[in-house]
Amino acid sequence: MAFPDTFRPTHLKLTVESPTFWRVTFDNPPVNVIGPQLMSDLKTLLTELESNDTVNVVVFDSADPDFYLAHYDLAADPAAAAALPSATGYAAWADVTVRISKLAAVTISAIRGIARGAGSEFVLATDIRFASLEKAVLGQMEVGFAAVAGGGAGGRLPALVGRGRAFEILLGGNDYDGALAEKYGYVNRAVPDADFEAFVNAYATRVSGWDHRALGEIKSFINKYTRLPDAEFPLHSDAFWSAAGRPEFRTTAERLFDKGLQERGPLEYHLGDDIADIAAIAQD
Amino acid sequence: MAFPDTFRPTHLKLTVESPTFWRVTFDNPPVNVIGPQLMSDLKTLLTELESNDTVNVVVFDSADPDFYLAHYDLAADPAAAAALPSATGYAAWADVTVRISKLAAVTISAIRGIARGAGSEFVLATDIRFASLEKAVLGQMEVGFAAVAGGGAGGRLPALVGRGRAFEILLGGNDYDGALAEKYGYVNRAVPDADFEAFVNAYATRVSGWDHRALGEIKSFINKYTRLPDAEFPLHSDAFWSAAGRPEFRTTAERLFDKGLQERGPLEYHLGDDIADIAAIAQD
Amino acid sequence: MAFPDTFRPTHLKLTVESPTFWRVTFDNPPVNVIGPQLMSDLKTLLTELESNDTVNVVVFDSADPDFYLAHYDLAADPAAAAALPSATGYAAWADVTVRISKLAAVTISAIRGIARGAGSEFVLATDIRFASLEKAVLGQMEVGFAAVAGGGAGGRLPALVGRGRAFEILLGGNDYDGALAEKYGYVNRAVPDADFEAFVNAYATRVSGWDHRALGEIKSFINKYTRLPDAEFPLHSDAFWSAAGRPEFRTTAERLFDKGLQERGPLEYHLGDDIADIAAIAQD
Numbered sequence: 001m002a003f004p005d006t007f008r009p010t011h012l013k014l015t016v017e018s019p020t021f022w023r024v025t026f027d028n029p030p031v032n033v034i035g036p037q038l039m040s041d042l043k044t045l046l047t048e049l050e051s052n053d054t055v056n057v058v059v060f061d062s063a064d065p066d067f068y069l070a071h072y073d074l075a076a077d078p079a080a081a082a083a084l085p086s087a088t089g090y091a092a093w094a095d096v097t098v099r100i101s102k103l104a105a106v107t108i109s110a111i112r113g114i115a116r117g118a119g120s121e122f123v124l125a126t127d128i129r130f131a132s133l134e135k136a137v138l139g140q141m142e143v144g145f146a147a148v149a150g151g152g153a154g155g156r157l158p159a160l161v162g163r164g165r166a167f168e169i170l171l172g173g174n175d176y177d178g179a180l181a182e183k184y185g186y187v188n189r190a191v192p193d194a195d196f197e198a199f200v201n202a203y204a205t206r207v208s209g210w211d212h213r214a215l216g217e218i219k220s221f222i223n224k225y226t227r228l229p230d231a232e233f234p235l236h237s238d239a240f241w242s243a244a245g246r247p248e249f250r251t252t253a254e255r256l257f258d259k260g261l262q263e264r265g266p267l268e269y270h271l272g273d274d275i276a277d278i279a280a281i282a283q284d
Numbered sequence: 285m286a287f288p289d290t291f292r293p294t295h296l297k298l299t300v301e302s303p304t305f306w307r308v309t310f311d312n313p314p315v316n317v318i319g320p321q322l323m324s325d326l327k328t329l330l331t332e333l334e335s336n337d338t339v340n341v342v343v344f345d346s347a348d349p350d351f352y353l354a355h356y357d358l359a360a361d362p363a364a365a366a367a368l369p370s371a372t373g374y375a376a377w378a379d380v381t382v383r384i385s386k387l388a389a390v391t392i393s394a395i396r397g398i399a400r401g402a403g404s405e406f407v408l409a410t411d412i413r414f415a416s417l418e419k420a421v422l423g424q425m426e427v428g429f430a431a432v433a434g435g436g437a438g439g440r441l442p443a444l445v446g447r448g449r450a451f452e453i454l455l456g457g458n459d460y461d462g463a464l465a466e467k468y469g470y471v472n473r474a475v476p477d478a479d480f481e482a483f484v485n486a487y488a489t490r491v492s493g494w495d496h497r498a499l500g501e502i503k504s505f506i507n508k509y510t511r512l513p514d515a516e517f518p519l520h521s522d523a524f525w526s527a528a529g530r531p532e533f534r535t536t537a538e539r540l541f542d543k544g545l546q547e548r549g550p551l552e553y554h555l556g557d558d559i560a561d562i563a564a565i566a567q568d
Numbered sequence: 569m570a571f572p573d574t575f576r577p578t579h580l581k582l583t584v585e586s587p588t589f590w591r592v593t594f595d596n597p598p599v600n601v602i603g604p605q606l607m608s609d610l611k612t613l614l615t616e617l618e619s620n621d622t623v624n625v626v627v628f629d630s631a632d633p634d635f636y637l638a639h640y641d642l643a644a645d646p647a648a649a650a651a652l653p654s655a656t657g658y659a660a661w662a663d664v665t666v667r668i669s670k671l672a673a674v675t676i677s678a679i680r681g682i683a684r685g686a687g688s689e690f691v692l693a694t695d696i697r698f699a700s701l702e703k704a705v706l707g708q709m710e711v712g713f714a715a716v717a718g719g720g721a722g723g724r725l726p727a728l729v730g731r732g733r734a735f736e737i738l739l740g741g742n743d744y745d746g747a748l749a750e751k752y753g754y755v756n757r758a759v760p761d762a763d764f765e766a767f768v769n770a771y772a773t774r775v776s777g778w779d780h781r782a783l784g785e786i787k788s789f790i791n792k793y794t795r796l797p798d799a800e801f802p803l804h805s806d807a808f809w810s811a812a813g814r815p816e817f818r819t820t821a822e823r824l825f826d827k828g829l830q831e832r833g834p835l836e837y838h839l840g841d842d843i844a845d846i847a848a849i850a851q852d
Contacts, residue, residue: 156447159446163724167696173774173778209563281777443732490844498716506735
C-alpha cells in the first residue's frame with residue numbers, strides 16, 4: 001500500500017480528485033491554527049509530492065468557511081515543532097514554506113475565511129492565491145507581537161505586491177479583505193463567493209490536464225527569476241524566534257489568550273484590528 | 285535611396301507618421317500568424333532601428349481588428365526561420381524579441397484583437413502595452429502544447445505582473461481580456477475601444493516630440509534594473525523547440541489543424557478555451 | 569535643549585504628534601518647490617532621525633492643499649545646494665532621497681495636491697504613499713526638459729509599478745491622478761479626500777504604537793530585497809545635471825519661467841500637459 005492510502009493525517013484531509021489533481025482541506029478546529037500536528041501532516045505530504053511525478057496540481061482549502069488558517073499555534077510546546085523531521089534543516093515552519101515553493105506540482109491556495117500571520121505566509125508560499133471576494137481576510141499581524149513574520153512573508157510579499165505595499169502590509173499589520181488583496185496583488189484574484197468553488201475547480205482541473213514536465217519547466221523559469229535563495233528564509237525564522245523570547249511577545253500573547261485567542265470567538269474574528277489595543281511594547 | 289524607402293516588407297506595413305514616429309501595422313491574413321516572412325520583415329526593421337538615432341517611438345498595431353498576432357506559424361517549415369540572419373545568434377523568434385527590448389526607440393504595442401502565444405510574447409518584448417478594453421485578448425497557451433513559451437514570456441511576465449500572476453498566466457494558459465490584463469499589469473492600460481486610437485496616438489505623438497538622447501538614457505536605467513540578461517532567452521527558446529519535437533506537441537498541433545488552426549474561424553477565436561479539450565498529453 | 573526643540577526649519581514645519589509619531593508639513597509658498605533651504609531642513613531632520621531610536625513613524629504632508637511639492641527649484645543657485653553638507657557625498661537631492669529610504673523610522677507620504685518631478689521622487693523615496701483620490705497628482709516631467717529624473721525615479725518606480733508602467737510614466741512625462749496612480753501602484757492607495765486625513769492618521773498612529781526594533785527589522789528585510797545599492801543613485805543625479813547644462817534644458821526652463829513657472833498660476837497646475845507644447849528639443 002502506497003501514498004495516499006498510507007497517509008493518516010490528523011489536521012487536514014487529502015482528497016484525490018483525480019490522479020493529477022489533489023485537494024488538501026485544512027481541518028483543525030476551532031480556528032485552524034498551524035501547530036505541530038498540522039505541520040507534521042504537511043511535511044509528510046511534501047515528502048510525497050517531492051518525489052511524485054504524476055500530481056500536477058494541489059488545491060489547499062479549508063473545512064471551516066470562516067477560518068482558512070488563523071495563525072501559528074501559540075499554545076503548542078515549541079519542542080514539539082522542533083522535534084519534527086526537517087528536510088532543509090530549518091525550523092519547522094520555514095522548512096514547510098520553503099519546500100512548498102519548490103514543488104514541481106502547481107500549488108493553489110483557495111482562500112475562504114481568515115488567513116493571518118503564518119496562515120498568510122502559507123498562501124504566500126504557494127504558487128497561486130485565489131480568494132473569496134466576500135469571505136477572504138489576509139494579514140500579517142506579527143508586528144503587533146513586536147516580531148518579524150517568521151515564515152518569510154517579508155521575502156515573498158515584495159515579488160507579489162511591490163516594495164511600497166509590502167511595507168504597508170507588514171508594518172501596519174492590518175487586515176486586507178478580498179477586494180483590497182486583489183488590488184494589491186496579495187492574491188491573484190478575488191472571486192464572488194457564489195462562484196468561488198467553481199472558478200477554482202475549473203482552473204485546477206484545467207491545469208491537472210496539462211503535461212507534467214511542461215508545468216515543471218514553466219515553474220522552474222519563474223522560480224529562477226522570482227524566488228529568493230532558500231538561505232534567506234531561516235533569517236526570517238530566527239528573527240521571529242528571537243522576538244518570541246522577549247517579554248513584549250510573551251505579554252502580548254498572554255493578554256490575547258485571556259481575551260480568547262485560538263477560540264472560535266470575537267477576538268479571532270477581529271484580531272487584525274484588536275491587536276493594536278492589546279499589544280505590549282518595549283518600555284525603554 | 286535609404287530606409288524606409290528601401291524597405292519592402294510583405295507581412296507588415298511601415299507608416300512614417302513623422303521622422304520621429306513610425307507605425308508598424310501587422311498584415312498577414314487570415315489571422316496574423318508569426319512566420320518566417322513576418323520575422324524577416326521585423327529583423328530588417330530592427331537592423332535599421334538599431335542604428336537610427338532619429339526615430340523616438342514605434343507603434344505596433346494590426347490591420348486586422350480581431351487578430352493582433354494570433355501566434356507562431358505552426359505550418360511553416362522551421363528551416364525557413366532557421367535560415368534567417370540572426371544578429372544575436374539565437375533562434376529566429378528569440379533574436380527578434382531580445383533585440384526589440386534593447387532598442388533606443390520607445391516601442392508601444394497597440395493591442396486590438398487577439399495576441400496569444402508568440403503574439404503575447406511580442407507585446408511583452410515591447411516597452412509599453414496599451415490594449416483595447418473590449419477587443420484585446422492576451423494569453424500564453426503554450427502549456428496546452430506541453431511546451432514552455434519560447435519567446436521569453438516566462439522571463440518578462442514576472443517584471444510586469446509579479447510572481448503569482450505569472451504562474452497563473454503561464455500554467456493555466458487561459459485568455460485574459462483587456463480589463464483583467466490591465467488589473468494584472470499584463471498591459472499598461474485598457475482603453476475603451478472608441479477612444480483607443482486617439483489615446484495611443486496622443487501618447488506616441490507626445491513621446492515623438494521629446495529629446496532622443498533623454499529617451500535613451502531613461503530606457504537604459506529601467507532596462508538595467510528590470511531586463512534579464514540576453515543569455516536567459518535562448519534557454520526558453522531551446523526548451524520550446526525541445527517540446528516541439530515531442531509527440532504530444534505534434535499530435536496537439538495536428539488535431540488543431542484538423543479543427544481550423546490558422547484559419548479565420550471559431551477555433552482561432554476560442555483557442556484559449558478550446559485547447560484544453562484538444563491537447564494531447566504524455567501517457568506515461 | 570535637544571532636537572526637536574533646537575530645530576528651526578524655514579520651509580517645513582515639524583509637529584510632534586507623540587514621541588513616536590512626527591509630522592513634517594512642507595510649507596514653501598507659493599507652490600512648494602524643493603530648493604536649497606527645504607533640502608537643508610530635510611537634511612537636518614534626516615541627521616536627527618538617523619540616530620533617533622524612538623520615532624516610529626514620520627508623515628510628510630503639505631500646508632498647501634493644491635501643491636504637495638511642485639518640483640525642484642529651478643530658480644535657485646546650484647551653488648547653494650552644492651554647499652550643503654552631504655552625508656553620502658552625493659549631490660544634495662540624491663543625498664536626501666537615498667538617506668530617507670534607509671531610515672529605521674517608517675516614512676509615509678500623505679499626498680494631497682501636485683507632486684511632480686523631484687516632488688514625485690520624494691514620495692518614491694519614502695516607504696509608503698497614500699494619496700487623496702481627488703486631489704493628488706503625480707508625474708515625472710523631466711523628459712520634457714530633455715533630462716533623466718535626477719533623484720532616482722528610474723531606480724524606484726520599477727519596484728512599485730513594474731517595468732512596463734515605469735517606462736510609460738518616465739517616457740511620457742504625463743500626470744497621474746489618484747485613481748490611476750493607485751491602479752499602477754505608483755501610490756499604495758487613493759483615499760477619498762473627505763476620509764484622507766483620518767485614514768492616514770489612523771495608519772500612522774497604529775504604527776506609532778508598535779515596537780521600534782520590530783519595525784526596523786521588518787524594514788531591513790524588505791530593503792534587502794527591493795532597494796537598489798546606494799551607488800546607483802548618483803548615476804541618475806549625474807545624468808540629470810549633465811542634461812541641465814545643455815541648451816535644450818535651459819531653453820525649456822526659460823520658456824517656462826516666461827509663462828509662470830514657480831508662480832501660483834495656471835502653468836504650475838497644468839505643467840504635466842503644457843510642457844509638451846513648450847519643450848525645446850535638440851535640433852540635430
